[in-house]
Amino acid sequence: MVRNATAPKTGANSNRFSTPLTPGRHDGLGERWSTTDLTDSTPVDLLQLRSELADAPGFEEALLERVAQLKGFRNPSFAAVRDVYQEGAHLTVVYARGSGQRVSELSGSKLAKAKRPAFVARLLQKATAALAALDAVAPGVTHAALTADRILVTPQGGVCITEHVFGSALRQLALWPEELFLQLGLLAPAEADGQAALDARTTVMQLAAVSLSILRERSITLDEFEHRLPALVEEFATEAGTSSPLVAPLRTWLQRALQIGDSRYSSAAEAEAGLKKLFAAAGPAAAAEIDAAPFGSSPRLVERGDDQRAPEREAVAAAPPTVPVIPRPTNAGGATAIAAPTRRIAVPQYAAWAAAALVVVAIGEGAYIAWLLTRPAAVPVQPAVLLESPQPGMKVTVDGRAVGATPLQLQMTAQTRAIRIEPSELLTPPPAVAATPTRTEADKTAAELEQAAARQRSGGIAFAAPFPLSVLEGDRVLGSTADGPVVASAGTHTLDLVNTALGYRVRQIVTFRAGSIGRMTITPPNGRISINAQPWAQVLIDDVPIGETPLANVPTAIGEHQVTFRHPQFGERRERVTVRADAPARVSTTFQR
Numbered sequence: 001m002v003r004n005a006t007a008p009k010t011g012a013n014s015n016r017f018s019t020p021l022t023p024g025r026h027d028g029l030g031e032r033w034s035t036t037d038l039t040d041s042t043p044v045d046l047l048q049l050r051s052e053l054a055d056a057p058g059f060e061e062a063l064l065e066r067v068a069q070l071k072g073f074r075n076p077s078f079a080a081v082r083d084v085y086q087e088g089a090h091l092t093v094v095y096a097r098g099s100g101q102r103v104s105e106l107s108g109s110k111l112a113k114a115k116r117p118a119f120v121a122r123l124l125q126k127a128t129a130a131l132a133a134l135d136a137v138a139p140g141v142t143h144a145a146l147t148a149d150r151i152l153v154t155p156q157g158g159v160c161i162t163e164h165v166f167g168s169a170l171r172q173l174a175l176w177p178e179e180l181f182l183q184l185g186l187l188a189p190a191e192a193d194g195q196a197a198l199d200a201r202t203t204v205m206q207l208a209a210v211s212l213s214i215l216r217e218r219s220i221t222l223d224e225f226e227h228r229l230p231a232l233v234e235e236f237a238t239e240a241g242t243s244s245p246l247v248a249p250l251r252t253w254l255q256r257a258l259q260i261g262d263s264r265y266s267s268a269a270e271a272e273a274g275l276k277k278l279f280a281a282a283g284p285a286a287a288a289e290i291d292a293a294p295f296g297s298s299p300r301l302v303e304r305g306d307d308q309r310a311p312e313r314e315a316v317a318a319a320p321p322t323v324p325v326i327p328r329p330t331n332a333g334g335a336t337a338i339a340a341p342t343r344r345i346a347v348p349q350y351a352a353w354a355a356a357a358l359v360v361v362a363i364g365e366g367a368y369i370a371w372l373l374t375r376p377a378a379v380p381v382q383p384a385v386l387l388e389s390p391q392p393g394m395k396v397t398v399d400g401r402a403v404g405a406t407p408l409q410l411q412m413t414a415q416t417r418a419i420r421i422e423p424s425e426l427l428t429p430p431p432a433v434a435a436t437p438t439r440t441e442a443d444k445t446a447a448e449l450e451q452a453a454a455r456q457r458s459g460g461i462a463f464a465a466p467f468p469l470s471v472l473e474g475d476r477v478l479g480s481t482a483d484g485p486v487v488a489s490a491g492t493h494t495l496d497l498v499n500t501a502l503g504y505r506v507r508q509i510v511t512f513r514a515g516s517i518g519r520m521t522i523t524p525p526n527g528r529i530s531i532n533a534q535p536w537a538q539v540l541i542d543d544v545p546i547g548e549t550p551l552a553n554v555p556t557a558i559g560e561h562q563v564t565f566r567h568p569q570f571g572e573r574r575e576r577v578t579v580r581a582d583a584p585a586r587v588s589t590t591f592q593r
């Protein structure tokens with residue numbers, strides 16, 4: 001598999017870590033690499049943060065402040081932060097590597113459905129105690145970025161929670177819950193102003209969402225998190241029935257942790273105390289089932305039993321082939337926000353031969369990995385891969401360094417990380433062989449060749465968006481999405497897509513491919529609208545019922561909408577309202593009595 005990723009440059013730390021670095025998971029926070037800290041032979045993970053995140057105002061300062069707050073925090077249930085260093089444009093966090101199996105790796109084939117309540121009960125006991133200890137360090141300290149990927153079940157039957165220093169830094173991004181989920185994969189409720197809440201209550205909700213995902217045998221979606229949590233909890237309880245004495249206490253705990261009903265947990269300490277009380281009330285049968293839970297290195301938890309493969313090998317197998325690039329535009333109100341992720345794909349610019357070239361590289365890389373795993377200890381031979389393309393002379397880059405042009409016999413090494421094949425700027429159509437033309441014919445032929453070369457060096461992108469967007473590159477207007485494909489010179493461009501009337505602006509990094517029209521769909525995040533009526537009313541937006549007033553921060557697509565107010569005594573009223581991206585919309589009406 002060819003990946004568009006480069007290992008972190010360790011600069012002054014180059015003698016501190018062993019090489020080569022082993023690539024691991026990547027997500028909205030950044031790229032991870034596994035290595036060893038040679039100063040004390042400790043296995044560590046390097047998290048190279050997205051430069052767009054690290055550059056967001058206040059992000060780095062909040063991160064460093066939180067790391068300093070937790071400098072003396074030593075808890076075996078957390079992967080300790082060993083260092084944070086800046087190298088060029090990259091900010092890298094160094095963690096002690098946690099051992100065990102990620103909760104996200106659990107599946108029905110690895111953990112029997114009947115064993116899930118006991119497993120979740122044990123997980124909650126361990127995790128709430130750990131998170132309560134973290135919250136107790138100082139006011140405002142909490143995880144707030146908890147996912148199934150960041151909780152490991154250790155072989156000793158404990159938990160190891162990773163990446164627990166980002167809560168306050170993520171708050172600096174001022175994202176709405178939809179943006180937080182789409183860009184960083186994090187579930188969070190909304191504050192009164194519509195922004196995602198990242199506090200101790202959110203940490204408990206995230207842990208509850210992970211637990212509910214295990215019980216339901218699938219991940220919880222954003223729509224379910226916002227609208228179907230009560231139904232999901234009830235579905236779990238109904239399907240489980242009386243099969244386990246843990247079903248009833250888990251149902252009650254999940255309702256409180258997920259903020260369903262009036263009795264709610266506002267911190268990990270409250271959640272831990274509530275869990276203890278509920279399990280104690282369930283009696284000895286519940287305690288016995290928890291003690292027998294398939295936790296830790298039990299062969300009932302993992303298919304491979306006690307054999308724990310290297311975490312970095314599992315991470316490489318699970319990692320997607322491309323890395324989302326998160327641009328950071330500035331909206332009309334001056335507040336900085338992270339825009340919806342785009343993808344920059346490091347592949348050749350002609351799809352027909354690009355797939356073939358990548359298949360050749362993938363087969364070669366797979367053969368190389370298999371050779372590494374099975375080779376005799378004393379064999380020093382390095383494998384090679386022949387890179388070809390239908391059009392010879394394509395530029396080949398290995399780990400960011402130009403190494404030649406196709407066809408090319410490439411010698412692979414253990415340090416090879418990324419291979420890129422792209423058209424050379426020098427490639428132009430060869431002139432036709434013909435008799436020596438007259439001067440007039442020669443001038444005409446040269447002009448035609450120049451026009452053909454110009455056309456070949458240009459490409460277009462057809463943008464699909466729910467409303468018209470002006471397309472700018474710097475101060476230059478390239479066109480509008482309403483007028484058809486936008487044309488620009490071949491290569492990578494940073495474009496701003498703007499609709500000032502709706503307060504929407506997003507920055508996209510786009511690759512124009514010579515001689516072809518690409519397509520890109522722009523999906524803006526929802527805006528927010530608050531609706532009220534006197535005395536009260538049923539509300540419909542574009543004829544879709546949404547509830548009764550008062551309604552606050554209702555997620556609504558950006559653009560113009562019709563709001564209908566209905567009252568059984570006073571009739572019906574209609575209002576037109578424009579929902580903008582940069583500020584909540586508000587609409588209200590008063591019925592005449």
